[in-house]
Amino acid sequence: MPATMTSRALLLVGVVLTAHKFLCTAYVGGDGFSVEFIHRDSVKSPYRDPSLTAPARVLEAARRSTSRAAALSRAYAGADASSADGAVSELTSRPFEYMMAVNVGTPPTRMLAIADTGSDLIWLNCSNGAGAPGLAAARHARAPAPAPAPAPPPGVQFNSANSTTFGLVSCGSGACRALPEASCADSKCRYLYSYGDGSQSTSGLLSTETFTFADDQGTRGDRAMRVANVSFGCSTTMIGSFIGDGLVGLGGGDLSLVNQLGADTSLGRRFSYCLVPYSINASSVLNFGPRAAVTEPGAATTPLIPSEVKTYYTVDLRSVKIGNKTFAAPQEYPVIVDSGSTLTYLANELVDPLVKELTQRVKLPPAKSPEELLPLCFDVSGVGEGQVAAMIPDVALELGSGGGATVTLKSENTFVVVHEGTLCLAVVALQFPPVSIIGNIAQQNMHVGYDLDKGTVTFAPADCARSSGSLYI
Known part of the structure; x- marks a missing residue:
C-alpha cells in the first residue's frame, strides 16, 4: 500500500460481527470503499422482530417515521432559537432505520452502530472508563440531573484500555469547539447529546481512535485501510434505552464521518447509498470516496x-x-x-x-x-x-x-x-x-x-x- 495510505489512509469495516453473530462485509479498493448498509428489519439485523409480517414491519417503520420527523423539526426549532450557525445539541436519531459495522481501536473492536444522515457526531458505547487515564474521573466530573435509570449494558462496549491508539481531546481543540454542547473535565473535552424531550441522552469524553475498514472475507486480498485520529464520543453515561453499539453521524457537520474522511484522506467529502426495497432480502450498500460517484x-x-x-x-x-x-x-x-x-x-x-x-x-x-x-x-x-x-x-x-x-x-x-x-x-x-x-x-x-x-x-x-x-x- 502506498505510504500516503498507511497512517492516515482509509478504513473499511468488513466484519464478521462476532458479538452479534451477523455477517457484515466490506469492499476496499483504490476507488474508495463500500460497506453494508443494514436496515433494522433485515435478516442481518439483531433488532428484527421475526414475529412481524412484512406489511407489519412497514407499518412499524411508518410509525417510527412520525417520531423521526418530530425530532428533526425540534432540531430546526432549536436552531432558530439558539445561534446563527444552527448549532443544536439534540440527537435526532432515536427512530433509526439503518446500521453499519465499524472496527475501532488497535487491536480493533467490532461494533454495529446506527448510521444516520441526520446526525454528525460519531459516538460509541464505552466501558465505564476504569482502564483509561482520565476517563473514569471525567465520568463523574459533572453530576447528571435527576433522570430515569440508566440503560442496561449494551451488546458491545469499546474498552479504551485495550487499545494502543486511543487518545483524549483537549478542551481547546477545534473538534471540541465544534460540539454543540461541551464542558471541561481535567482539561479534557466532555460532550453531552440529549433528545428533545429529555428522556434519553449520552455523554462522555470526546476522544480519538483509529478506525479500520478491511475485507475480512479474504476474497479480495489482505488490503486494509486505516484512518488515525478519528474524533468520536466515548460514551460512558447513557440515560434511556439506546439501540445499537453507538452511532456514526453521516450529516454535513464538521464531526461527521464524511467530513473527517475528507479532511484526513484523499477520498474527498462524498458518500452514496443504494437502498434495496424492503421486500428484497439483501443488504443495501454505503459507498465512500470515488466509489460514491x-x-x-x-x-x-x-x-x-x-x-x-x-x-x-x-x-x-x-x-x-x-x-x-x-x-x-x-x-x-x-x-x-x-x-x-x-x-x-x-x-x-x-x-x-x-x-x-x-x-x-x-x-x-x-x-x-x-x-x-x-x-x-x-x-x-x-x-x-x-x-x-x-x-x-x-x-x-x-x-x-x-x-x-x-x-x-x-x-x-x-x-x-x-x-x-x-x-x-x-x-x-x-x-x-x-x-x-x-x-x-x-x-x-x-x-x-x-x-x-x-x-x-x-x-x-x-x-x-x-x-x-x-x-x-
Whole structure:
C-alpha cells in the first residue's frame, strides 16, 4: 500500500460481527470503499422482530417515521432559537432505520452502530472508563440531573484500555469547539447529546481512535485501510434505552464521518447509498470516496442549499408532477433528503392535489388507512403485484431553481403495503412545520450520492439489489 495510505489512509469495516453473530462485509479498493448498509428489519439485523409480517414491519417503520420527523423539526426549532450557525445539541436519531459495522481501536473492536444522515457526531458505547487515564474521573466530573435509570449494558462496549491508539481531546481543540454542547473535565473535552424531550441522552469524553475498514472475507486480498485520529464520543453515561453499539453521524457537520474522511484522506467529502426495497432480502450498500460517484443513466444532480441545521442535506423542491399535471411548491421550499425517515413529508399544498389526482387515476377500490396514518389507501386483494405497479402513475419531483433536476418516483417509491391487501401512499402532509422530508421509501432503488465538496446531491435509478449483490450475499 502506498505510504500516503498507511497512517492516515482509509478504513473499511468488513466484519464478521462476532458479538452479534451477523455477517457484515466490506469492499476496499483504490476507488474508495463500500460497506453494508443494514436496515433494522433485515435478516442481518439483531433488532428484527421475526414475529412481524412484512406489511407489519412497514407499518412499524411508518410509525417510527412520525417520531423521526418530530425530532428533526425540534432540531430546526432549536436552531432558530439558539445561534446563527444552527448549532443544536439534540440527537435526532432515536427512530433509526439503518446500521453499519465499524472496527475501532488497535487491536480493533467490532461494533454495529446506527448510521444516520441526520446526525454528525460519531459516538460509541464505552466501558465505564476504569482502564483509561482520565476517563473514569471525567465520568463523574459533572453530576447528571435527576433522570430515569440508566440503560442496561449494551451488546458491545469499546474498552479504551485495550487499545494502543486511543487518545483524549483537549478542551481547546477545534473538534471540541465544534460540539454543540461541551464542558471541561481535567482539561479534557466532555460532550453531552440529549433528545428533545429529555428522556434519553449520552455523554462522555470526546476522544480519538483509529478506525479500520478491511475485507475480512479474504476474497479480495489482505488490503486494509486505516484512518488515525478519528474524533468520536466515548460514551460512558447513557440515560434511556439506546439501540445499537453507538452511532456514526453521516450529516454535513464538521464531526461527521464524511467530513473527517475528507479532511484526513484523499477520498474527498462524498458518500452514496443504494437502498434495496424492503421486500428484497439483501443488504443495501454505503459507498465512500470515488466509489460514491453516481454515473448511472438518468442521473439528476441538484445543488444542496443552506439549511437552518448544518447537519441536514437540503434541496429546493420546485414542483410535483403527475402526467401533464404540475403542482407548484410554495416559494423557496426546502426539503431534507433523509435516509432515516421512512415516509415523505410535504406541504398540504402539494399533498392534497397529489392525493386527489391519484384518486382519479388509480382504478382500484378504496381502503381504510390504518390508524389514519397515511392519506390514501387502495384495496389490492387478489391483484397481482405487477398489475398494481402498472396502475400507479409515476410521480416526478422537480428539484433546483429553474427545474434543474427531475427525480422520477415509481410505484415502489410512492406506495407500500401496510396490511395484507392494503396499499397506501407513503407521502403524507407535513405534520411538523417547517420540516419537509424525502424519506427512504422514495429513495429505494436509487443510487443517491452526496458530494459536499461540490455541494450537490445526485439521484439515479438503479437496481440496488443487483448493485450490492456481488458484495453482500
